[in-house]
Amino acid sequence: MSATVRLPRTPRPAATRTRARRSVFAAALCAAVALGATACGPFSGDETKATGPFGDLSGPQIVDKAIATTKTAKSLTLDVSFTAEDGPTKAFMATDLQGQCAGTVSIGTTGTAELVRPADKAVYLRFDEAFLKEQGKGESPEVQEAMLTALKGRWVKTDAKDPDAKDMLDLCDLKALLADFEQTTTGTVQGEETTVGGQKALVLTQDLDGEKNTYYVATEGKPYLLKVVTTGGKEPGTIVLSGFDKPVVAKAPAKKDVVDEKSLG
Numbered sequence: 001m002s003a004t005v006r007l008p009r010t011p012r013p014a015a016t017r018t019r020a021r022r023s024v025f026a027a028a029l030c031a032a033v034a035l036g037a038t039a040c041g042p043f044s045g046d047e048t049k050a051t052g053p054f055g056d057l058s059g060p061q062i063v064d065k066a067i068a069t070t071k072t073a074k075s076l077t078l079d080v081s082f083t084a085e086d087g088p089t090k091a092f093m094a095t096d097l098q099g100q101c102a103g104t105v106s107i108g109t110t111g112t113a114e115l116v117r118p119a120d121k122a123v124y125l126r127f128d129e130a131f132l133k134e135q136g137k138g139e140s141p142e143v144q145e146a147m148l149t150a151l152k153g154r155w156v157k158t159d160a161k162d163p164d165a166k167d168m169l170d171l172c173d174l175k176a177l178l179a180d181f182e183q184t185t186t187g188t189v190q191g192e193e194t195t196v197g198g199q200k201a202l203v204l205t206q207d208l209d210g211e212k213n214t215y216y217v218a219t220e221g222k223p224y225l226l227k228v229v230t231t232g233g234k235e236p237g238t239i240v241l242s243g244f245d246k247p248v249v250a251k252a253p254a255k256k257d258v259v260d261e262k263s264l265g
Helices: 024-032 059-070 129-135 141-151 163-168 174-178
Strands: 075-084 087-096 101-107 112-117 122-127 155-159 189-196 199-208 211-218 225-232 237-242 258-260
Touching (some): 059 199, 059 211, 059 225, 112 129, 122 129, 122 163, 129 141, 155 163, 199 225
Parallel strands (some): 155 258
Antiparallel strands (some): 075 087, 075 237, 087 101, 101 112, 189 199, 199 211, 211 225, 225 237
């Protein structure tokens, strides 16, 4: 089989490409780890006060509190759906601070990839039939059939340091994702209480440069950021955060179901 499987490139969060642009990824990532929390603090003029568990905190202060709390999580699950210049992207990924992760990523119309990174140097990827057929375009029918036969339902093993694999691992490395992240929450105001996944949450909204960001902060238990929705702008979308501090199940597949990338030619 001479065709090469090209690993799909996961669009990096806008905040890591340029600090001037903002996206649902950017808003969620600031909340997820908030290494740029100094840019997320309270601002003068934001005098709308919260009630309930947040006392008299202003809107930006509540989001700042959610950021500070969320960044203490040792693991979490991201459920992401947004539209970027590259096209629509969806991801569901459980990840922790050690780089372990497990989930799925769908980019554009090329299909879906399952990804598992255990606590070692290997990454395992399994592609659905739509993805494999897309990869086989332009090849002879024989090569296309050979690719499907070799890879359908099986996992491709590659090194985590492989440049192409690195793109797929963006959602697995929380520390790297957030190391250079910055955003502002100026103008954030509180709204009503609602629920996210059965959990009570305070709604806060922010209008900024043609975008509207809606934050959902837990009002029971620890004040984690539970959800961010961005409408308008260049990268509208939604991200839901859950599974705080829950162990990430990222086990290597059975050897019989694995194909080493080096054997693909």
